[in-house]
Amino acid sequence: MKKVTSIDGIAFDxxxxxxxEFDISDYIGERSVAIDGSxxxxxxxxxxxxxxxxxxxxxxxxxxxxxxxxxxxxIDELSxxxxxxxxxxxxxxxxxxxxxxxxxxxxxxxxxxxxEINLVKG
Numbered sequence: 001m002k003k004v005t006s007i008d009g010i011a012f013d014x015x016x017x018x019x020x021e022f023d024i025s026d027y028i029g030e031r032s033v034a035i036d037g038s039x040x041x042x043x044x045x046x047x048x049x050x051x052x053x054x055x056x057x058x059x060x061x062x063x064x065x066x067x068x069x070x071x072x073x074x075i076d077e078l079s080x081x082x083x084x085x086x087x088x089x090x091x092x093x094x095x096x097x098x099x100x101x102x103x104x105x106x107x108x109x110x111x112x113x114x115x116e117i118n119l120v121k122g
Contacts, residue, residue: 004055007092007117008080010070014061015085016115019054028052052095055117062112068103071115075100079122091122 003015029043057063063071074080075094082090094100095118103113 002088003061003085004082005085006083007055007071008074010067010074012061013063013067014057016055016061016117017058019056051121053092053119053121055115055119057114057116061115062106063103063115065111065113068113068115071101071117080119082119092119093122094118095120 001017003017005012005015029041032040032042034040077093077096079091079093082092084090098118100118102116106112106114
């Protein structure tokens with residue numbers, strides 16, 4: 001299972017998980033209405049076939065406040081280089097159809113955060 005170690009030159013405190021590797025029953029689909037009123041459903045499993053990628057901390061990939069501040073400053077429409085734990089790289093963009101990055105403190109007043117990053121393959 002691949003994990004992400006950095007994005008756009010910012011190293012994570014702990015590697016992040018790629019959610020599509022966990023969401024085996026996650027599908028995207030579209031329904032079209034035919035001329036006779038019947039419906040046609042087009043369904044595709046997410047994962048390798050989709051351009052949408054979500055990076056998440058799960059239970060162990062927390063980031064510090066300093067890393068959080070650095071990541072917030074990278075939100076734009078430019079391409080980002082993502083480095084995986086097997087040293088391979090990929091080009092991604094922030095997914096602005098969703099919230100690009102969201103943080104939740106581990107507890108009230110915490111300097112450590114869980115994170116979710118929504119990306120689109122470039």
